Amino acid sequence: MPNSQSEMELQSQQDFVDQVREIMAVRAAHQPPLAHVWTYGCQQNVADSQKIKGMLQEMGFDFTDSPDEADFILFNTCAVREHAEDRVFGNVGALKHVKTRRPSVIIALCGCMMQQPQVADRIRKSFPYVSMVFGTHVIHRFPELLFEALTGGKRVFELPDRQGEIVEGLPVMRESDFKAWLPIMYGCDNFCSYCIVPYVRGRERSRSSDAVVNEAKELVKAGYKDITLLGQNVNSYGKGLPEQVNFADLLERINQIPGDFRIRFMTSHPKDATHELIDTMSRCDKVARHLHLPFQSGNDQILKAMNRHYTRQQYLDLVSYVKEKIPDICLTSDIIVGFPGETYEQFLDTLDLVRQVEFSSLYTFIYSPRGGTPAAKLPDPVPHEEKAGWLNELLKVQEGIAAKRSAGMVGSTVRVLCEEMGKNGEMCGRTSGNIIVGFPGKSEMIGRFAQVHITSSLNWILKGELVELED
Ligand code: SAH
Ligand code: SF4
Ligand code: F3S
DSSP states (O other): OOOHHHHHHHHHHHHHHHHHHHHHHHHOSSSSOEEEEEEOSSHHHHHHHHHHHHHHHHTTOEEOSOGGGOSEEEEEEOOSSHHHHHHHHHHHHHHHHHHHHOTTOEEEEEEGGGGSHHHHHHHHHHOTTOOEEEOTTOGGGHHHHHHHHHHSSSOEEEOOSSOOSOOOOOOOOOSOSSEEEEEOEEOOOOOOTTOOHHHHHOSOEEOOHHHHHHHHHHHHHTTOOEEEEEOTTGGGTTTTOSSOOOHHHHHHHHHTSSSSOEEEEEOOOGGGOOHHHHHHHHHOTTBOSEEEOOOBOSOHHHHHHTTOOOOHHHHHHHHHHHHHHOTTOEEEEEEEEOOTTOOHHHHHHHHHHHHHHOOSEEEEEEOOOOTTSGGGGSOOOSOHHHHHHHHHHHHHHHHHHHHHHHHTTTTOEEEEEEEEEOGGGEEEEEOTTOOEEEEEOOGGGTTSEEEEEEEEEETTEEEEEEEEEOO
């Protein structure tokens, strides 16, 4: 149920929704008007874009993959690494030609990058054809901001650095009809020393458990089979809510919803991953056998400098507990290579941890300095090429581990959710552990569970044959 504040907020936007629809019916080059929405970054951004698209739909828009034919172009941006930002600036630069050819197009930018004052300034000065810039805290006011951009005669910059209450009840346009992202909380309070997210996403705040459970129920009723609960640190879910609830309680409640579906979640911070959570996972049959547990570095000094609040040994102890309670668990992780001041010897501790744990896959990043974070002020003597060499070493080790793990699956039969057709008539799906499985199939199978016998493996991908399609 939307709370009353949400209802008031939504009502106040409804007028703008109607007015934008009328304006676009006259001004757009196409009918219905076309929007091009491009999303950078993590699933949190994907979930935000789905809300913006939901609002665009209410305002009468249809969607296009081509910026060249769009009446409205929006980039939802990510600030987590410099490379992500460079790509956005490059692609915004390319939109200049679109605006010159078709001056009526409205170009807008939103998302994490825009919450950084120096970025907003650069857009203001160097990209005059961008008409609308808004931050992560005002997504629910998108209809009003678009109305202003269309009628106000000047550029709209709406970038408050403080978040308000969570606004419930926004429409969501989901691309898939069997896989869904479900945000359970927003923001982050952890301030890992390298990370920009707490600055651009604000403080942690959780949705009420009823709001989350009701949305999950609706998804299950609509036939969704794979629901991923989202938050920068789902393990601190519930802090600050008037009700007494933690993440394990929430998992349990969602697990009780009748139906055949999988529950995933990300991300878990190791410092807050409790035994209670692991016990709950092992008990709940709908919770996927997959745990994304980023450790970032295997060296205690680096972990301390990163402000991660756990040691290598604590992480390893946690992993042992997980493996003991859930023997078929698939673990994945994020790693940063080349944190400022990291030595090759310290990096070897990361490599050693990777060998010990045997993750099913890894997301690996070379450290990227983010202005305004404490780590960006530290001396960083190791050249980028050297860090790239370390990263390659890490990737090689992981490739061997993944290949070994995959080979160990050959001969078994696994339950796969059929997701999409690959090349050569091959169906691609995922196991409960999130391992990709390819097997001969047909597009009618998409969105259904299948039993697949694994016949061979290729690095981290499994190949197999259909045993049975479930109904
Ligand atoms: N909240 C999640 C991660 C969000 S960002 C968590 O704590 O696990 C996703 C990943 O990007 C991080 O886990 C980290 O590995 C990486 N990352 C964040 N900031 C980075 C930076 N400045 N340079 C390189 N990688 C970074
Ligand atoms: Fe960034 Fe750390 Fe928060 Fe994750 S937990 S978003 S890495 S500050
Ligand atoms: Fe990027 Fe923002 Fe996500 S910085 S990683 S899109 S929270």
